[in-house]
Amino acid sequence: MLRNDYEGQICALARSLELIGERWTLMVIREVFLGRRRFGEMQENLGIARNVLSNRLQRLVDAGILEKRPYSERPLREQYYLTEMGLDLWPTIVTLTHWGDKYIPLPGGPPMILRHRGECGGVINDRRICERCGAEVTVREAIATEGPGLKPALAELAGAKA
Amino acid sequence: MLRNDYEGQICALARSLELIGERWTLMVIREVFLGRRRFGEMQENLGIARNVLSNRLQRLVDAGILEKRPYSERPLREQYYLTEMGLDLWPTIVTLTHWGDKYIPLPGGPPMILRHRGECGGVINDRRICERCGAEVTVREAIATEGPGLKPALAELAGAKA
DNA sequence: CATCTGGGTTTCGTGAAGCAACCTTGGTTG
DNA sequence: CAACCAAGGTTGCTTCACGAAACCCAGATG
Numbered sequence: 001m002l003r004n005d006y007e008g009q010i011c012a013l014a015r016s017l018e019l020i021g022e023r024w025t026l027m028v029i030r031e032v033f034l035g036r037r038r039f040g041e042m043q044e045n046l047g048i049a050r051n052v053l054s055n056r057l058q059r060l061v062d063a064g065i066l067e068k069r070p071y072s073e074r075p076l077r078e079q080y081y082l083t084e085m086g087l088d089l090w091p092t093i094v095t096l097t098h099w100g101d102k103y104i105p106l107p108g109g110p111p112m113i114l115r116h117r118g119e120c121g122g123v124i125n126d127r128r129i130c131e132r133c134g135a136e137v138t139v140r141e142a143i144a145t146e147g148p149g150l151k152p153a154l155a156e157l158a159g160a161k162a
Numbered sequence: 163m164l165r166n167d168y169e170g171q172i173c174a175l176a177r178s179l180e181l182i183g184e185r186w187t188l189m190v191i192r193e194v195f196l197g198r199r200r201f202g203e204m205q206e207n208l209g210i211a212r213n214v215l216s217n218r219l220q221r222l223v224d225a226g227i228l229e230k231r232p233y234s235e236r237p238l239r240e241q242y243y244l245t246e247m248g249l250d251l252w253p254t255i256v257t258l259t260h261w262g263d264k265y266i267p268l269p270g271g272p273p274m275i276l277r278h279r280g281e282c283g284g285v286i287n288d289r290r291i292c293e294r295c296g297a298e299v300t301v302r303e304a305i306a307t308e309g310p311g312l313k314p315a316l317a318e319l320a321g322a323k324a
Numbered sequence: 325c326a327t328c329t330g331g332g333t334t335t336c337g338t339g340a341a342g343c344a345a346c347c348t349t350g351g352t353t354g
Numbered sequence: 355c356a357a358c359c360a361a362g363g364t365t366g367c368t369t370c371a372c373g374a375a376a377c378c379c380a381g382a383t384g
Contacts (some may be wrong), residue, residue: 006189008209010273010315012262013192013255019266021185023341027168030175039362047170049342054363064265075350077361085265091288092261093175095253100174103226103247104181111172126253127289127298136289153172166371185372201331211373216332237381239330 019063020089024048026096028056029082029089032066034144037079065089090139091128098126108152117143181225182251186210188258190218191244191251194228196306199241227251252301253290260288270314279305 006014020026024046031042043053057080060066065086071079082089094114101110114124118141122132130137166184168176182188186208193204205215219242222228227248233241244251256276263272276286280303284294292299 006208008319009189010268010312010319011192012259012266012268012272012274014189014262015266016258016262017188021183021188023166023183023185026179026183027171027176030173040360043362046168049344050363051343051365052341055340075361088261088264091257092254095257096178097174099250099254100176100178102250104174104177106172106174110174112174127291129289150172157170157172202329205331211375212332213334213374214372217371237330240332 019059019065022056022059024052025056025060026089026093028053028060029065029086030093032080032082032086033090033093033139037081039078060086087139090142094124094128095126106149106153108149110147111150111153113145113147114142115145117141181221181227184218184221186214187218187222188251188255190215190222191227191248192255194242194244194248195252195255195301199243201240201242222248249301252304256286256290257288268311268315270311272309273312273315275307275309276304277307279303 005018009015020029027046027048028042031045036042036045039053039057042048043050046053048056057066057068061068061080063085064083066080067083068078068080071077097112097114116122116124116130116133116135116137120130120133120135122130124137124142125131128137128142129135135141167180171177182191189208189210190204193207198204198207201215201219204210205212208215210218219228219230223230223242225247226245228242229245230240230242233239259274259276278284278286278292278295278297278299282292282295282297284292286299286304287293290299290304291297297303
């Protein structure tokens with residue numbers, strides 16, 4: 001059998017990757033962080049195969065990372081929410097995103113910048129500390145804002161399609 | 163073609179995952195962090211198929227995350243080292259490891275604990291800050307030490323084999 | 325000269341990813 | 355009340371990557 005586990009490894013990294021290390025899984029979690037909670041929405045945004053998305057969502061719900069709640073009975077319509085366990089993946093996503101922006105940069109700069117929500121609005125660094133006020137920022141205190149690299153990247157994407 | 167890329171995504175997370183998101187890749191990088199630099203060593207430790215390990219190492223070298231240097235000419239023997247780009251993945255590994263220890267704990271506690279190297283010896287938290295002296299710790303100032311969960315986990319592993 | 329060691333590559337079977345088509349439940353429209 | 359639409363999947367098929375084992379090659383070792 002082809003496995004998604006790392007048998008014989010004791011390290012916590014291996015145990016983490018057994019849950020979120022599969023292709024697409026972290027991207028799906030990012031979608032939920034960005035507020036895209038519906039199946040079709042995620043599918044369209046990611047360009048993921050529907051059966052694979054279905055599989056990933058199911059695994060994430062089983063693992064306790066996502067939770068499925070209806071936003072409408074009759075017709076039954078479901079949405080996926082992050083549990084505490086899922087919200088706690090935010091640091092991982094922040095760190096990886098910073099790494100990507102540093103070493104695989106877009107020509108125009110980062111497409112997204114995390115900021116301290118509300119009054120402060122300071123930039124959040126890869127230790128999740130606000131560069132302006134020094135606060136240790138949590139998920140709920142952060143907000144994703146558009147960075148300088150987004151528009152150029154979108155333009156190029158549109159150009160490549162034509 | 164089956165891809166390891168996430169076409170059409172602009173986010174840095176996607177770009178990061180294109181480099182280190184494949185199965186085994188992060189585990190290989192962890193091996194190098196732990197000082198296991200030789201092909202056979204990693205292969206044995208991870209229980210990864212040799213062709214897959216070969217593929218991952220090659221990709222990581224191509225991406226600029228690892229560097230291959232001989233530690234002996236005649237006979238030619240190679241070792242893999244982390245570049246700056248590779249060393250900068252340390253925050254990601256730290257964060258994911260903390261997450262795993264929190265949400266998928268071993269009965270005896272974490273098998274490994276990161277500490278501030280040298281005099282201080284304080285525990286490093288998931289913001290890479292030393293809990294004793296408050297320093298912002300970098301890779302080179304950190305050291306992996308045995309945690310309380312290692313021995314029980316090893317014992318159980320040996321028991322499961324018998 | 326046979327064997328061993330390190331560091332791979334080759335071959336081959338199985339299973340996951342990708343894609344398209346289909347299904348189900350319940351609106352909505354003419 | 356028939357036809358159609360939308361959301362949220364599932365099914366079937368093809369292709370490709372993973373896993374295991376065998377093989378290869380250069381140089382050391384007995």
